[in-house]
Amino acid sequence: xxxxxxxxxxxxxxxxxxxxxxxxxxxxxxxxxxxxxxxxxxxxxxxxxxxxxxxxxxxxxxxxxxxxxxxxxxxxxxxxxxxxxxxxxxxxxxxxxxxxxxxxxxxxxxxxxxxxxxxxxxxxxxxxxxxxxxxxxxxxxxxxxxxxxxxxxxxx
Numbered sequence: 001x002x003x004x005x006x007x008x009x010x011x012x013x014x015x016x017x018x019x020x021x022x023x024x025x026x027x028x029x030x031x032x033x034x035x036x037x038x039x040x041x042x043x044x045x046x047x048x049x050x051x052x053x054x055x056x057x058x059x060x061x062x063x064x065x066x067x068x069x070x071x072x073x074x075x076x077x078x079x080x081x082x083x084x085x086x087x088x089x090x091x092x093x094x095x096x097x098x099x100x101x102x103x104x105x106x107x108x109x110x111x112x113x114x115x116x117x118x119x120x121x122x123x124x125x126x127x128x129x130x131x132x133x134x135x136x137x138x139x140x141x142x143x144x145x146x147x148x149x150x151x152x153x154x155x156x
Contacts, residue, residue: 047141050133054143056081057131061150062109066124071114071152073127080106085132085140088114091149095120104131124152 056079063074071090077083083104089097098114114127129148132140 046135047139050135050141051143053081053133054131054141054146057083057133057143057146059083059104059131059146059148061129061148063111064127064150065153069116069118071116071124071127073112073114073129073150074109075104075112075129076109077104077106081133082106083131084134086112087130087132087142088112089128089130090116090120090124091126091128126151 058078060076060078061073062076063072065072071088073088075086084101086100086102086104087097088100089095095116100112100114102110102112104110127150129150131143131146133143134140
């Protein structure tokens, strides 16, 4: 008898609860999406700003030579912008590119020594250098348009 006399909730209360749940989920998604879009826009803005700064980079190699399994490059920064990272790739070789996170300060000269195996250095003629600028911790933008190709002299 007890079980037959009970009634479920009214359709009106069920509708109100369903609408309340739907509105709560919709607001949560909208607020999350808005903060995500704002964060993404800020990151893209910082990347775009650094890419514009890339156009002002200018550097040159004052010395470049190969000696006993190492390539020595002396790079000179000709602008008032620090270069935060370099990628060095041997032209015409299957060697993996080398990355250096040693900052080249503005208007400074610095030597970079790259170690390779003897097999990687056979017939080395040129090194392709790409500068990078730091946007945030661990985030860099390549300045590929400002790359430099350097001829390497072989010394004994």
